[in-house]
Amino acid sequence: MLEMILFYKLSFITSTVSGGVLSVIGKHFIWRNKFLELFTLCQFAIIGNLLGNLILPDLELPLIPLVTSVVFFIFGKFLFDFFKVNAKERSTRMICIYLVLASSQYLIISLFPNLETHLSNGLFGSMVTATHLENWIIISIFLIISVGLFFLNSSITKNSLEISFFQRRKKHIKDEYFLLIPVVIGVFGLGLIYTLSFLSLGAVILGTSFKNQKTNNIALAVINIIASIGGLLLSLYFENLSTTPLQVVLLALICLITKVFNEKLLK
Structure with a gap:
């Protein structure tokens, strides 16, 4: 087992840094609705990932689909801001746009069946099958983001709380684009x-299960990391179990157990 862990050491590092960083930035998107x-x-x-894999497919360069993923993600964000799609009737409009985009993905697959694996990876991913280069890209970017979060946490939290409680929305919130970077890299x-x-x-x-925000942040980060590493470890031990679904289910179970246990302590 130790040999297997050492063989997939980059995957374990990826699960650690991604789980921790995603736990920190997730609350900001929820607060900002x-x-x-x-x-x-x-x-x-x-969609950008799928189209990127059509460019020089024989070379199998992960940087090309990564760049096209980022470009399409930014293009979508630009369209939403330009046409103010996220201003009114957000839920209905977003669901309609999602349906069109999801249908477009399957149209691309019907035209290029060899991309079906890439669509599956785009939805479920897998740390086990990621290449060394992909792991290093993810690790490097998430580490840079974590350093940025350390220095910018106060200002980002202030903006998120103002948006959440006072509905103050700035036209150009730079920190929002900063928070989007690990999301598109994660996808x-x-x-x-x-x-x-x-x-x-x-x-x-978990919501506000803990007494203060600092304790809540630490608890969420620890739980995310444990679930991510634990799910990866179990999927390596039980080869028939898929990594990502196992990590997600384990995360939900740990969160529910923590919530119940914490509520009993508070009584």
């Missing part, structure tokens, strides 16, 4: 299900 918009934008990234390398689950599950299930 941007999660449905984020879910829809990720569909742009998946590219880790899959939509993993990225959005580790962004939201802890914050939604």
Whole structure:
């Protein structure tokens, strides 16, 4: 087992840094009521990933689909801001846009059946099958984001709380684009299900279960990391179990157990 862990050491590092960072930034999208918009934008990234794999497919360069994923993600964000799609009737509009984008993905697959594997990876991902280069890209970017979060946490939290409680919305919020970087990288390398689950599950299930925000942040980060590493470890031990679904289910279970245990302590 130790040999297997050493062989997949980059995957374990990826699970650690991604789980921790996603737990921190997830609450900001929830506070800003941007999660449905984020879910829809990720569909742009998946389309960009699919089209990127059509460019020089024989070379199998992960940087090309990564760049096209980022470009399409930013393009979607630009369209939403320009046409103010996220201003009124957000839920209805976002769902309609999602349906069109999801249908477009399957149209691309019908035209280019060889991309079906890439669509599956875009949805579920897998740390086990990620290449060394993909893992290093994810690790490097998430580490840079974590350093940025350390220095910018106060200002980002202030903006999020102002938006959440006072509905103060600035036309150009730079920190929002900063928070979007690990999301599009996560969708590219880790899959939509993993990225959005580790962004939201802890914050939604646990909510304000802890006494203060600092304790809440630490608890969410620790739980995310444990679930991510634990799910990866179990999927390596039980080869028939898929990594990402196992990580997500484990995360939900740990959050529910923590919530119940914490509520009993508070009584």
